[in-house]
Amino acid sequence: MIQTKQQQDWLQKIITQAKSHDINCNSILLNKIHSKARQAVMQYPTLTRKQEEWRYNHIDKLFDKNFKLSSGDINLHTIHIHHYLLPSLDTHRLFFVNGRYTTQWSTPFETHDKTNIGCLRDAINQEPKKMIKSISHFNNNELFSDLNMALMDDGAVIHIGDQTKIDKPIEIIYLNINNLNHFDNEINDGITTHCRNIISIGVGSETTIIERFIGENNDQYFHNNHSNIHLDKGAKLKHYRVQEDSQKAFHLSSLSISQQQNSHYESSFISFDSAWSKTNINVDFQGENASCLINGFCVVGNQQITDFHIDVQHNVPSCVSKEHFKSIVYGKGRSVFDGHILVEKQAQHSDAQLKNNNLMLTQDAEVDTKPQLEIYANDVKCSHGTTIGQLDPEQLFYMRSRGLSNTTAYRLLCLGFADEIIKNIDEKKISEHVSKKLVLTLDKQDFH
Amino acid sequence: MNLIQETTEQTVNELINNDYQYGFVTSIDSDTLPPGLNEDVIHKISAKKNEPTWVLEWRLKAYRRWLKMSDPEWAHIKYPDIDFQGISYYSSPGKAGEGPKSLDEVDPQLLDAYNKLGIPLEEQKVLSGIAVDAVFDSVSVATTFRDSLEKAGVIFCSLSEAIQKHSDLVKQYMGSVVPYSDNFYACLNAAVFTDGTFVYIPKGVHCPMELSTYFRINEANTGQFERTLIIAEEGSYVSYLEGCTAPKRDKNQLHAAVVELVAMDDAHIKYSTVQNWYPGDEQGQGGIYNFVTKRGACRGNRSHISWTQVETGSAITWKYPSCILAGDESIGEFYSVAVTRGKQQADTGTKMLHIGANTKSTIVSKGISVGHGQNTYRGLVRMTKRAKNARNHTQCDSLLLGDQCGAHTFPYIEVMNPSAIVEHEATTSKISDEQLFYCQQRGLSEEDAVSMIVNGFCKEVFKELPMEFAVEAQKLLSITLEGAVG
Numbered sequence: 001m002i003q004t005k006q007q008q009d010w011l012q013k014i015i016t017q018a019k020s021h022d023i024n025c026n027s028i029l030l031n032k033i034h035s036k037a038r039q040a041v042m043q044y045p046t047l048t049r050k051q052e053e054w055r056y057n058h059i060d061k062l063f064d065k066n067f068k069l070s071s072g073d074i075n076l077h078t079i080h081i082h083h084y085l086l087p088s089l090d091t092h093r094l095f096f097v098n099g100r101y102t103t104q105w106s107t108p109f110e111t112h113d114k115t116n117i118g119c120l121r122d123a124i125n126q127e128p129k130k131m132i133k134s135i136s137h138f139n140n141n142e143l144f145s146d147l148n149m150a151l152m153d154d155g156a157v158i159h160i161g162d163q164t165k166i167d168k169p170i171e172i173i174y175l176n177i178n179n180l181n182h183f184d185n186e187i188n189d190g191i192t193t194h195c196r197n198i199i200s201i202g203v204g205s206e207t208t209i210i211e212r213f214i215g216e217n218n219d220q221y222f223h224n225n226h227s228n229i230h231l232d233k234g235a236k237l238k239h240y241r242v243q244e245d246s247q248k249a250f251h252l253s254s255l256s257i258s259q260q261q262n263s264h265y266e267s268s269f270i271s272f273d274s275a276w277s278k279t280n281i282n283v284d285f286q287g288e289n290a291s292c293l294i295n296g297f298c299v300v301g302n303q304q305i306t307d308f309h310i311d312v313q314h315n316v317p318s319c320v321s322k323e324h325f326k327s328i329v330y331g332k333g334r335s336v337f338d339g340h341i342l343v344e345k346q347a348q349h350s351d352a353q354l355k356n357n358n359l360m361l362t363q364d365a366e367v368d369t370k371p372q373l374e375i376y377a378n379d380v381k382c383s384h385g386t387t388i389g390q391l392d393p394e395q396l397f398y399m400r401s402r403g404l405s406n407t408t409a410y411r412l413l414c415l416g417f418a419d420e421i422i423k424n425i426d427e428k429k430i431s432e433h434v435s436k437k438l439v440l441t442l443d444k445q446d447f448h
Numbered sequence: 449m450n451l452i453q454e455t456t457e458q459t460v461n462e463l464i465n466n467d468y469q470y471g472f473v474t475s476i477d478s479d480t481l482p483p484g485l486n487e488d489v490i491h492k493i494s495a496k497k498n499e500p501t502w503v504l505e506w507r508l509k510a511y512r513r514w515l516k517m518s519d520p521e522w523a524h525i526k527y528p529d530i531d532f533q534g535i536s537y538y539s540s541p542g543k544a545g546e547g548p549k550s551l552d553e554v555d556p557q558l559l560d561a562y563n564k565l566g567i568p569l570e571e572q573k574v575l576s577g578i579a580v581d582a583v584f585d586s587v588s589v590a591t592t593f594r595d596s597l598e599k600a601g602v603i604f605c606s607l608s609e610a611i612q613k614h615s616d617l618v619k620q621y622m623g624s625v626v627p628y629s630d631n632f633y634a635c636l637n638a639a640v641f642t643d644g645t646f647v648y649i650p651k652g653v654h655c656p657m658e659l660s661t662y663f664r665i666n667e668a669n670t671g672q673f674e675r676t677l678i679i680a681e682e683g684s685y686v687s688y689l690e691g692c693t694a695p696k697r698d699k700n701q702l703h704a705a706v707v708e709l710v711a712m713d714d715a716h717i718k719y720s721t722v723q724n725w726y727p728g729d730e731q732g733q734g735g736i737y738n739f740v741t742k743r744g745a746c747r748g749n750r751s752h753i754s755w756t757q758v759e760t761g762s763a764i765t766w767k768y769p770s771c772i773l774a775g776d777e778s779i780g781e782f783y784s785v786a787v788t789r790g791k792q793q794a795d796t797g798t799k800m801l802h803i804g805a806n807t808k809s810t811i812v813s814k815g816i817s818v819g820h821g822q823n824t825y826r827g828l829v830r831m832t833k834r835a836k837n838a839r840n841h842t843q844c845d846s847l848l849l850g851d852q853c854g855a856h857t858f859p860y861i862e863v864m865n866p867s868a869i870v871e872h873e874a875t876t877s878k879i880s881d882e883q884l885f886y887c888q889q890r891g892l893s894e895e896d897a898v899s900m901i902v903n904g905f906c907k908e909v910f911k912e913l914p915m916e917f918a919v920e921a922q923k924l925l926s927i928t929l930e931g932a933v934g
Contacts, residue, residue, distance in 0.1 A: 358863070360866035366864045367862070368861065373874060374856045378850060382875070387871050
């Protein structure tokens with residue numbers, strides 16, 4: 001099997017590089033975690049399109065590339081920081097360049113008592129045992145989660161103590177840039193970076209987290225981001241993720257969210273650009289009366305593939321989950337949505353809703369969607385709905401007859417379509433930014 | 449007339465042979481082949497049926513392919529491995545197995561069900577596998593129907609007969625919709641199919657009556673590897689009923705049937721199924737495994753295929769009646785009611801492949817889970833690049849009765865054309881206490897109330913069934929739901 005060999009070689013190459021970086025790592029415990037995950041990575045079966053997970057997404061595209069593991073040595077002087085920050089957005093900022101935390105542009109919260117906002121490296125240095133213990137509890141049952149574990153050496157650590165309200169949103173920026181310090185002649189297709197974020201919100205605490213993924217326009221890289229998020233009893237988290245990677249980027253995100261009693265998780269996943277992107281969201285209800293509200297919106301054009309996999313597990317009674325994802329697809333873009341809701345036998349009085357709407361604008365676009373319900377309890381309210389269609393010719397005609405150009409009419413209708421998701425972003429600066437970005441993206445398109 | 453005589457003779461012969469069910473040697477003349485599957489067995493089946501070489505070659509090709517395939521595992525069902533070498537692949541038609549001698553020997557539960565369905569005594573005998581007087585058969589309605597069908601030019605006969613008499617037609621169409629290599633069970637069927645139904649409706653003919661396997665029930669017991677082929681030529685219409693509402697016992701546990709439909713320009717095929725095979729006992733022991741491949745090809749422009757199914761029996765149902773909408777403006781429909789109770793499992797749904805322009809498809813699936821039943825809808829809607837202005841609407845509703853059952857929905861939607869419009873919606877609910885209270889308050893018993901609400905839930909599908917079938921299906925549903933509440 002050529003594929004099997006290709007996958008094994010690809011993984012081996014990256015892991016070999018990681019071993020040479022390890023010399024700088026002085027934590028024996030971390031080394032142990034690394035080597036365990038490195039073994040695990042090699043044990044996974046070959047990923048093929050026959051597996052449900054990869055049915056619509058071409059993993060070959062990723063394995064065809066020859067990525068170099070980022071060493072973390074970056075010359076920060078070459079970076080124009082102001083290109084990347086949103087003006088007048090006041091946040092506690094954690095800034096990662098090529099997967100490594102940079103103090104220079106970060107403005108974290110002053111650590112006190114039980115609250116800690118910082119990076120994984122520091123956290124491991126300060127409290128090695130505690131951090132390693134929590135890391136080794138993570139259950140990776142997917143190749144790229146284990147790969148993340150095998151290679152991680154940094155990420156965001158946000159630990160909010162009980163009954164705490166953070167005054168400002170916490171912003172995490174991941175910037176990936178090629179060729180900063182890579183003067184070697186080795187042939188490669190860009191860097192690969194792996195971040196592991198650990199977020200836990202204490203009993204009754206509230207906070208907002210904004211994550212932004214940024215890349216230089218033509219850089220090619222593979223960013224593998226994994227977050228473990230835990231909401232304790234009555235905790236509330238608002239989570240906004242805006243993905244504005246480069247046009248050639250490969251992006252893979254996995255989020256494992258566990259929720260205790262009465263906790264509330266609310267998020268918006270916005271995705272632009274990137275050649276290949278896959279986001280896995282797993283929600284696991286562990287306490288009754290918890291709720292989650294997950295919205296998503298993506299614009300998929302050119303040769304892009306954007307793939308959202310959502311898996312919500314109702315293990316306990318009386319939880320509420322609502323997912324709503326929308327996509328605008330044009331060019332040769334391909335939008336993939338796979339939503340799965342599982343309601344276990346004991347999870348009576350669950351309320352689960354899954355909605356997916358897709359707008360196809362051009363002939364070569366493709367939408368593949370798979371909204372699934374797996375229900376073992378009888379006293380539940382579960383539904384899912386999917387639509388795929390185009391802009392209504394009557395609406396277009398209405399606008400044209402009032403003197404709007406075709407392009408403007410298209411743009412307005414697309415904005416209207418997206419607004420249902422964007423308006424849910426409470427952080428005004430972010431929603432404005434997303435709308436602006438959407439207008440820019442649509443402007444580049446020629447809708448005859 | 450010749451045909452009828454032959455049939456009658458055949459039936460009589462079969463009935464005479466019926467006494468020799470047991471202890472046969474394995475000579476080629478024997479009525480039952482010993483368990484096991486190899487090329488030899490296939491040669492023997494083919495020889496017994498006196499088939500032309502092309503059929504034998506086709507069977508062998510399928511068998512060789514089958515050896516390389518493995519049992520599909522993706523379905524949401526659980527069952528122990530099937531020992532394919534433990535099955536006998538040929539037993540002479542008409543030998544329903546260890547049939548009872550008279551109604552007194554039939555399971556009283558079964559008789560009870562017959563009576564509730566209002567099935568006449570003679571028919572009850574037929575259904576429970578009792579050797580029925582040949583006279584009954586020869587004067588039956590079936591014979592009269594055959595006459596008028598012949599006048600209309602409709603060919604309606606067993607597949608074996610068609611292979612002998614209409615070899616060209618069979619050769620042209622068999623395997624053209626479901627190729628022998630299609631899937632594990634279809635491949636097995638292609639290798640060992642014993643009989644089935646063949647229907648050919650000539651150009652412009654509106655078939656004068658509803659065709660039903662029921663009329664052929666005594667003529668040939670088609671066994672576990674049934675193959676049906678229906679061809680509707682330009683501008684023709686046919687409505688075909690498969691199965692019947694009466695519970696049916698069968699000694700074979702594995703059923704792997706294949707159904708192929710071909711609709712030419714402006715042709716309309718309506719295929720209705722009521723399946724009520726033995727679901728096994730309370731522990732789920734011994735029920736029928738129903739692994740069926742059903743597919744219709746709308747080859748012609750404006751052709752129309754509609755599948756309606758009421759599935760209440762079988763321990764496991766694995767079945768996806770599909771439509772390939774190749775012709776422009778062709779229409780595919782799928783209406784389904786699937787009930788699972790006890791330990792029954794159903795993984796059923798449809799595939800709608802839109803290839804032609806302006807094609808339309810409708811999917812209405814109603815799943816009812818009772819007791820420990822597991823009910824899964826699995827469907828695919830694919831709009832290919834060429835399918836301009838294609839349209840699909842899918843609705844999957846599940847009703848859960850009891851807290852041990854499950855209802856699952858796994859729809860796949862693939863759209864490659866921007867002018868296509870696809871809608872999918874699914875809901876899961878139970879009968880609310882308010883609904884029950886309302887009905888009971890007005891004097892209905894709890895059971896009647898549940899039955900009434902469930903019938904309302906399924907109405908959209910029942911109205912697609914031919915008239916008398918619909919009435920029977922409703923009755924069947926209430927019987928199936930008996931004891932589901934309380």
